[in-house]
Every structure is written in C-alpha cells, then in structure tokens.
Amino acid sequence: MLLRIRVRLPDRPGSLAKVARTLxxxxxxxxxMTVLERDNGRALDDFTVTWPAGAGIDRLCDGLGSIPGVGIVGVWPTxxxxxxxxxxxxxxxxxxDPRRGALILADAVPAILSADWAGLAEPGADESGEDAALVYASAGGVPGGRIPVLRPLRPRSFTAPDGTQYATGPISSGTERGLVLLVARTGAPPFHQTxxxxxxxxxxxxxxxxxxSGIRLATG
Incomplete structure (x- = not known):
C-alpha cells in the first residue's frame, strides 16, 4: 500500500538524505517527494512511500523521530x-467526455490530493450556507450526507468540528446556485495551501x- 508522510525538517544539505535512508x-x-514550503531554516515535505499492507507504522515513526530536528506532521494512506x-x-x-466533466473531476481528485473522497456540493440558497447539499460523491462519500458550511465561497481549507479535513474549490458554472468541489480526508493533516x-x-x-466546448459542468 501507499502512505503519505508529512514531516518538518531542517532546510540544510543532508536532511532529505537522512529521512530517505531512515525510511x-x-x-x-x-x-x-514534494517540498511544500521553506521558511526560517525549516522545510515541510511530503513523502509518498510503499509500505507492506497490514504492517504497523511504529518502526517507521520511531525511525523518523530519532532524526534530530525532524518532526512528523502526519502519516496517512493514499x-x-x-x-x-x-x-x-x-x-x-x-x-x-465533457458531459461528465464535473463527475470525472470529483472522481479523480481524491488520488491526486491524497484524500478519502471528493464530491460536488451546492453551497445553499442563503448566506448562512446551512442548507448546503452534496449532490454527487466519489467512492467513499455519501451523496445527501451531512456536509459542513461551505461559505465563504473561495478556494480554502478548514477543519470540521469532527476533525475531518476539507478543501474547497468553487465552480463558477454548473447548477443555478453554482457548485463547490469538496475534498475530504480523515486521520491526516490539514490540506496545505499548495x-x-x-x-x-x-x-x-x-x-x-x-x-x-460550449457544454456546462453538469452533475448528470
């Protein structure tokens, strides 16, 4: 299986090599490996690794934790x-296949962003956004299920009260009220700005x- 590992480490020569050797x-x-950010002598990196299915990650975490200056931000399946x-x-x-464009996008995004599922949501009729509705969900999501308030309608990430991490990407065309591409994952760090x-x-x-193509983003 594949794991995504997010770590903070010193931004200096040799640090990446130490992490790779330890892994x-x-x-x-x-x-x-993806560099997410560098600031004040520290870096935030994502590593995607193959890992034996069913194996615990204790030795992996212990190994990374033994490297001076390295901190584990999260480890989750991808x-x-x-x-x-x-x-x-x-x-x-x-x-x-433009007629299924929005559905194809929602189905593809979870693998691209190491998420559990993605869906297409209508943000609601009023500014409260409390009547937001999930109109389509990829594998792992449930259409019609409870979703968080999606407003303000802009690309952003946030953490729901239950700990689920979300990222949103508003779609300017589609249904009368517009659509939001909603991406969710659990047991993982917040979606990074990148x-x-x-x-x-x-x-x-x-x-x-x-x-x-002259064809609107459609949910069916």
Missing part, C-alpha cells in the same frame, strides 16, 4: 494517481476546457 531502513520505498502527469490526464479525460492551489488550478483548467 528505507524501516522498510519503506520512497516513490515521490492512492497513486494514474499517469506520470495526473492533473493533465484528468483535463484530457474532461475534454474527451494543495488548495492545486485544487483551484484543476477547477480553473476544467472550466476553461468545458466552457470552450
């Missing part, structure tokens, strides 16, 4: 997006492709 010694195989350039692949799928920006870019690219 390897614990039995993990690094398949991807899925591998299809293709070497998953964002571009999704846009290609939208162009090939992930929110990636979500917003995906939505923007999808809207450009689909509006160019």
């Amino acid at each position: 390897g010694a614990a039995g993990a195989d690094v398949v991807q 899925a591998e997006p299809q293709g070497a350039f998953p964002d571009a692949a999704v846009i290609g799928q939208l162009a090939a 992930e929110v920006s990636r979500l917003a870019q995906l939505v923007g690219a999808a809207e450009t492709v689909l509006s160019g």
Whole structure:
C-alpha cells in the first residue's frame, strides 16, 4: 500500500538524505517527494512511500523521530494517481467526455490530493450556507450526507468540528446556485495551501476546457 508522510525538517544539505535512508531502513520505498514550503531554516515535505499492507507504522515513526530536528506532521494512506502527469490526464479525460466533466473531476481528485473522497456540493440558497447539499460523491462519500458550511465561497481549507479535513474549490458554472468541489480526508493533516492551489488550478483548467466546448459542468 501507499502512505503519505508529512514531516518538518531542517532546510540544510543532508536532511532529505537522512529521512530517505531512515525510511528505507524501516522498510519503506520512497516513490515521490514534494517540498511544500521553506521558511526560517525549516522545510515541510511530503513523502509518498510503499509500505507492506497490514504492517504497523511504529518502526517507521520511531525511525523518523530519532532524526534530530525532524518532526512528523502526519502519516496517512493514499492512492497513486494514474499517469506520470495526473492533473493533465484528468483535463484530457474532461475534454474527451465533457458531459461528465464535473463527475470525472470529483472522481479523480481524491488520488491526486491524497484524500478519502471528493464530491460536488451546492453551497445553499442563503448566506448562512446551512442548507448546503452534496449532490454527487466519489467512492467513499455519501451523496445527501451531512456536509459542513461551505461559505465563504473561495478556494480554502478548514477543519470540521469532527476533525475531518476539507478543501474547497468553487465552480463558477454548473447548477443555478453554482457548485463547490469538496475534498475530504480523515486521520491526516490539514490540506496545505499548495494543495488548495492545486485544487483551484484543476477547477480553473476544467472550466476553461468545458466552457470552450460550449457544454456546462453538469452533475448528470
């Protein structure tokens, strides 16, 4: 299985090598590394690793915790997006089947953002947003299920009272009230700003492709 590991570490030569060696010694195989931020001599990095299915992560966490200056932010299961350039692949799928564009986007985003599920939601009729409704959900989500207030309608991340982490990407076209692409994960850190920006870019690219075809983002 695949795991996403988010760590803070010193932003200096050799730090990444120490983390990679430690992951390897614990039995993990690094398949991807992403730098999320650098600031004041510290870095925040995501590692995607293969890990034996059913194996505990204690030795992995113990190994990382033994490296001076390294802090574990989160470890959670993830899925591998299809293709070497998953964002571009999704846009290609939208162009090939624009009538299902919004559904294709919602189904693809969980793997891209290491999330549990994603869905299309109507933000509600009034400014309170309390009547927001989930009109479509990928595997793992439940259409019609309870969702948080989605306003303000802008790309953002937030943590729900139950601890679920959410990211939102408003879609300017679609139903009469508009749509929001809602992404959720549990047992994981909040969505980083780079992930929110990636979500917003995906939505923007999808809207450009689909509006160019003259077909609205549709949920059916």
